[in-house]
Amino acid sequence: MTMTEDGPRAATAPHEERTMRITLRVWRQENAASPGKMVSYRLDDVSPDMSFLEMLDVLNEQLIMEGQDPVAFDHDCREGICGMCGVMINGRAHGNGMHDGAVQTTTCQLHMRSFKDGDTIDVEPWRATAFPVIKDLAVDRRAFDRIIQAGGYISVPTGTAPEAHATPVPKKDADNAFDAATCIGCGACVAACPNASSMLFTAAKVTHLGLLPQGQPERDDRVVNMVAQQDREGFGGCTNIGECSAACPKGISMETISRLNHDLLGALRAGARPKS
Amino acid sequence: MLVVTVTTQSGQRRAPKAAKTSSVFKKVVMAVSGIILVLYLIAHMIGNLKAFAGAEEFNHYSEWLRTIGNPALPGATALWIIRIVLLVAVAAHIWAAVSLWRQAKRARPQGYVTKKANAQSYASRTMRWGGVIIAAFVIWHLLDLTWGTVNSDDSSPFGRVIASFSNPVSVAFYTIAVVLVGMHLRHGIWSATQTLGQSNRRREVTVNYAATAIATVLTLGFLLTPFAVLFGIIE
Numbered sequence: 001m002t003m004t005e006d007g008p009r010a011a012t013a014p015h016e017e018r019t020m021r022i023t024l025r026v027w028r029q030e031n032a033a034s035p036g037k038m039v040s041y042r043l044d045d046v047s048p049d050m051s052f053l054e055m056l057d058v059l060n061e062q063l064i065m066e067g068q069d070p071v072a073f074d075h076d077c078r079e080g081i082c083g084m085c086g087v088m089i090n091g092r093a094h095g096n097g098m099h100d101g102a103v104q105t106t107t108c109q110l111h112m113r114s115f116k117d118g119d120t121i122d123v124e125p126w127r128a129t130a131f132p133v134i135k136d137l138a139v140d141r142r143a144f145d146r147i148i149q150a151g152g153y154i155s156v157p158t159g160t161a162p163e164a165h166a167t168p169v170p171k172k173d174a175d176n177a178f179d180a181a182t183c184i185g186c187g188a189c190v191a192a193c194p195n196a197s198s199m200l201f202t203a204a205k206v207t208h209l210g211l212l213p214q215g216q217p218e219r220d221d222r223v224v225n226m227v228a229q230q231d232r233e234g235f236g237g238c239t240n241i242g243e244c245s246a247a248c249p250k251g252i253s254m255e256t257i258s259r260l261n262h263d264l265l266g267a268l269r270a271g272a273r274p275k276s
Numbered sequence: 277m278l279v280v281t282v283t284t285q286s287g288q289r290r291a292p293k294a295a296k297t298s299s300v301f302k303k304v305v306m307a308v309s310g311i312i313l314v315l316y317l318i319a320h321m322i323g324n325l326k327a328f329a330g331a332e333e334f335n336h337y338s339e340w341l342r343t344i345g346n347p348a349l350p351g352a353t354a355l356w357i358i359r360i361v362l363l364v365a366v367a368a369h370i371w372a373a374v375s376l377w378r379q380a381k382r383a384r385p386q387g388y389v390t391k392k393a394n395a396q397s398y399a400s401r402t403m404r405w406g407g408v409i410i411a412a413f414v415i416w417h418l419l420d421l422t423w424g425t426v427n428s429d430d431s432s433p434f435g436r437v438i439a440s441f442s443n444p445v446s447v448a449f450y451t452i453a454v455v456l457v458g459m460h461l462r463h464g465i466w467s468a469t470q471t472l473g474q475s476n477r478r479r480e481v482t483v484n485y486a487a488t489a490i491a492t493v494l495t496l497g498f499l500l501t502p503f504a505v506l507f508g509i510i511e
Binding site: 258 | 384388389463466
């Protein structure tokens with residue numbers, strides 16, 4: 001790329017004028033114990049090329065300049081692969097579903113060009129008993145970690161990796177397992193679910209490991225313990241409405257939930273019982 | 277770039293009241309009892325259509341229901357077995373529904389200020405309150421056509437059907453209830469298939485078409501008799 005004196009921005013000069021005015025209504029909450037409320041902020045200089053999180057960064061810079069408390073929100077890779085970020089945007093998890101046919105994505109990969117100049121945007125944290133608010137938009141999602149600890153793993157001996165070709169995996173199973181394995185545990189499924197159920201998350205893990213040969217020894221115990229743990233965490237029950245899959249940035253399908261149910265019924269028939 | 281540091285305080289999180297029974301178990305109870313009720317509805321709808329065969333045939337059918345299996349089974353034994361199975365199915369269905377409803381309330385005590393739906397259908401959204409209305413309707417329906425308590429003509433089953441469905445208000449009430457039942461089945465059949473682990477990506481489309489088809493046929497089948505009476509086709 002040839003760099004001019006003004007840098008690569010010169011090439012996009014006509015766009016530079018195109019800034020947006022956005023009114024944000026953000027959920028502000030000091031901590032889990034205090035009540036929160038929606039607070040309005042005006043941003044006059046938002047570029048359509050900013051990601052949603054960059055727009056929040058601009059808001060925070062503005063708040064710091066004014067001597068106010070910045071808005072707390074989770075984020076890490078900002079590449080849509082870590083599962084750290086996620087907020088409700090105009091009532092939709094990660095803003096997914098705002099436009100028909102738009103690619104489902106994470107909050108960090110949503111860009112301000114998805115909004116119009118003069119828009120008012122409501123920003124709220126994931127809401128679930130199992131995801132208590134830490135501050136503002138940041139919620140505690142360790143409930144997911146505990147579901148994983150209950151069975152979302154395989155036990156393998158450490159040491160030299162075994163010969164890869166020793167355990168053949170049918171292509172179809174590998175593909176389906178990988179589709180489920182793309183779950184990044186962001187929690188959008190819980191946030192979007194009318195029952196605040198974590199079923200899609202748990203089902204993705206059960207599907208991912210249950211389709212592969214390495215997942216077989218613990219398959220029955222895995223499903224009963226993970227389901228028992230998600231109930232213990234205080235998530236709601238699944239009623240197959242489909243909001244989770246529609247909000248999922250990775251498009252995890254409802255099929256995984258059917259697979260979890262199938263595995264669970266089989267495991268219970270085979271005598272597997274959850275550890276208390 | 278601004279870095280927001282968030283300190284998490286451990287131990288602050290209160291333990292939520294855990295569900296005593298597995299949420300998936302509740303759904304299985306819901307699905308199995310639902311299947312029993314759908315099968316009953318199919319039989320019920322076919323029975324209703326006997327009204328087109330005339331008063332004698334209809335009353336005879338009603339009498340037969342009370343004497344199934346006679347003389348091997350005494351009196352209305354078979355009918356009572358059916359009634360008990362239905363009653364248990366209805367009780368189990370309601371228990372599972374109430375239990376999951378309460379679990380959902382506990383799982384999100386504080387709702388969103390703004391919440392938009394991406395995928396849910398009208399049928400899936402109205403399962404809970406629709407179910408409550410259907411339960412109330414069933415009680416009225418029994419008082420009207422089975423026991424005749426609220427019916428003006430209590431001479432025969434056919435007489436009660438004619439008396440009830442000659443009244444446009446009654447037909448309107450039945451229509452609303454039957455359409456609600458149809459929507460309940462539309463989501464219920466799909467959901468039961470998922471809950472029992474019988475759905476997958478390939479079958480999903482078929483299951484949804486089948487759910488719509490069964491719901492539509494049952495709705496129309498149940499509406500045929502009341503409207504035929506209202507418009508004087510059956511008298």
